[in-house]
Amino acid sequence: MDFSIKTFDAKTGAAGVKTGCIAVGVYENKKLSDAARELDRKGEITAALKSGDITGKPGSTLLLRSVDGVAAERILLVGLGSDALAGDKDFTSAAKAVARVLSTLGANDAVVALPLDAVKGRDLAWAIQTCVLAMREGNYRSDTMKSKKEPAPTGARKIAFAATSAKAASAKVAVAQGVALANGMDLTKELGNLPGNVCTPTYLANTAKKLAKEFKLGVEVLDRKQLEALKMGSFLSVTKGSEEPPKFIVLKHLNGKTKDAPVVLVGKGITFDTGGISLKPGAAMDEMKYDMCGAASVLGTFRAIAEMGLKLNVIGVIPSCENMPSGRASKPGDIVTSMSGQTIEILNTDAEGRLILCDALTYAERFKPAAVIDIATLTGACITALGHHNSGLFTRHDDAHDALADELLVAGKSSGDTAWRMPIEDVYQEQLKSNFADMANIGGPPAGSITAACFLERYTKKYTWAHLDIAGTAWKNGAAKGATGRPVPLLTTFLMNRAQSANGKKAA
Structure with a gap:
């Protein structure tokens, strides 16, 4: 897998990102993360929450396709729990859920725009490394000794993490450390x-x-x-x-x-x-x-x-x-x-x-x-x-x-x-x-x-x-x-x- 950092255009924000899928967070109280709010131009994300299609519980997911006014081909809504500041356990559940969905997605690339710097008691580096480890864990295969190898994952292979320009440098270090740890x-x-x-x-x-x-x-x-x-x-x-x-x-x-x-x-x-x-x-x-x-x-x-x-x-x-x-x-x-x-x-x-x-x-x-x-x-x-x-x-x-x-x-x-x-x-x-x-x-x-x-x-x-x-x-x-x-x-x-x-x- 190839991991990188993505900074959004100041004018278009998350809605202007061209990618196979963009993952954003939602909460149990039907609130949206900042990135999700930027994508909700026609109210489709709000409607999905109100309808109960996604609860916002940690690790719950809902995939939306071809949303009006959004450059990404798909939006992956990911539950982060009840609080605007997710706990580390809830965020880890969300990271594993993103890894699961992206591993089966019919897209080559994806952007993770979860609130990476809004986890209680954790920093941006921790959140990025948690996501990297979750995705690498899903890709690991113990088939070295098998004559016929297990099918390789066919999902997104290029994953970018959204970060502000001010935090891009530290986010790149966090990605490198997460990959080294994996x-x-x-x-x-x-x-x-x-x-x-x-x-x-x-x-x-x-x-x-x-x-x-x-x-x-x-x-x-x-x-x-x-x-x-x-x-x-x-x-x-x-x-x-x-x-x-x-x-x-x-x-x-x-x-x-x-x-x-x-x-x-x-x-x-x-x-x-x-x-x-x-x-x-x-x-x-x-x-x-x-x-x-x-x-x-x-x-x-x-x-x-x-x-x-x-x-x-x-x-x-x-x-x-x-x-x-x-x-x-x-x-x-x-x-x-x-x-x-x-x-x-x-x-x-x-x-x-x-x-x-x-x-x-x-x-x-x-x-x-x-x-x-x-x-x-x-x-x-x-x-x-x-x-x-x-x-x-x-x-x-x-x-x-x-x-x-x-x-x-x-x-x-x-x-x-x-x-x-x-x-x-x-x-x-x-x-x-x-x-x-x-x-x-x-x-x-x-x-x-x-x-x-x-x-x-x-x-x-x-x-x-x-x-x-x-x-x-x-x-x-x-x-x-x-x-x-x-x-x-x-x-x-x-x-x-x-x-x-x-x-x-x-x-x-």
């Missing part, structure tokens, strides 16, 4: 949806190298011998049962000030998780190809911020391997030594994500980071606690970590990619006690997502850290099965806000 989400979804026999640790490493080449990023991929030299005994214990070689991927987007400490994103990259010797049940095990969605979200976020040219130092760390059963695989009761020197009793080989992440978190110390955020499809317990709406957010409880948590929560709310903060308290650490090692890798069924976070917390004492458990948000199952692209919007918005702060601008 591209990052598409990469994350594509990687997540690929099967485990294609998307291997080597495939992830090659994807990182391609990103690095395209956007001039730094990249390093460590292999088994290098991991052995680093004494990553915990990470290597997970990969023992697999024929696929492990990869430890480091990406560097160093576009900030030289002296500024980087933000480090650490993504869990288990490209297939059988559970190892603690074998998972067969039902829905195919979905364990999604156990690398933390890694995919780091790669997608790098895709987005690199395309934006974000002025910030960001480092991505991705430990990647398979978790497979074999004669060489780790066994319940085995004890391994992590890179930090702490020993771990593996009571359950299906709690493997924390075993690869703990060494990656230790490795992150070398970057002297401003903050470290790990992203992982870590626990089914997080789905039990939060369902599929919010990612779980875990940090320590002190001023620095509270500030980081607030930044992430604000970014989540702003992007619609929400998280919910969960506790980390010393009392939960008791569940990780082992009679034979410094800690066990599981703490039993109670508070499973919390004890998993507590395990990771033991490896993050030297910096400010947060953990995102995305087990409930990274993919959907059932008829809508597929990766969601989350939490790329949250992470990208968080980094954009950091960049604004670092460059002396007010964060969103």
Whole structure:
């Protein structure tokens, strides 16, 4: 899709715009948005509202053709709710409705003239990006592995957003950022949806190298011998049962000030998780190809911020391997030594994500980071606690970590990619006690997502850290099965806000 900005002629306004379709807003109280009022020269829009053909409820639509005095071939009326200042939820519904209609329209181009700068608590950039993401989501196809591709959308391919001359420049930036974010989400979804026999640790490493080449990023991929030299005994214990070689991927987007400490994103990259010797049940095990969605979200976020040219130092760390059963695989009761020197009793080989992440978190110390955020499809317990709406957010409880948590929560709310903060308290650490090692890798069924976070917390004492458990948000199952692209919007918005702060601008 091709997105652009359209400014209206001062004399003719919206009525003089020649396009296949122009989308304008209407309200439940039968009021019209400014652009709709400009098009209502003969009263046809008012008549449609009065007749009840469109209610004005959020997401309701009505298509009018060949309206007298209007240059556009079609007018798409879109409900925005009861208030002249639409709420973000109502506007998002409207944006998705526009995307739906335009995707089936018999026109090549369209203009979106919704009141983009009149959403409660949001700015023009947010509204434009919401529309871009809605339209790109409707166009996404997960048919890479199909011999016969799904039919391509035949609707409007050129979409312009109406903006005043004064706001045209900022609107263009918003479009570019929205497209970059959509591209990052598409990469994350594509990687997540690929099967485990294609998307291997080597495939992830090659994807990182391609990103690095395209956007001039730094990249390093460590292999088994290098991991052995680093004494990553915990990470290597997970990969023992697999024929696929492990990869430890480091990406560097160093576009900030030289002296500024980087933000480090650490993504869990288990490209297939059988559970190892603690074998998972067969039902829905195919979905364990999604156990690398933390890694995919780091790669997608790098895709987005690199395309934006974000002025910030960001480092991505991705430990990647398979978790497979074999004669060489780790066994319940085995004890391994992590890179930090702490020993771990593996009571359950299906709690493997924390075993690869703990060494990656230790490795992150070398970057002297401003903050470290790990992203992982870590626990089914997080789905039990939060369902599929919010990612779980875990940090320590002190001023620095509270500030980081607030930044992430604000970014989540702003992007619609929400998280919910969960506790980390010393009392939960008791569940990780082992009679034979410094800690066990599981703490039993109670508070499973919390004890998993507590395990990771033991490896993050030297910096400010947060953990995102995305087990409930990274993919959907059932008829809508597929990766969601989350939490790329949250992470990208968080980094954009950091960049604004670092460059002396007010964060969103």
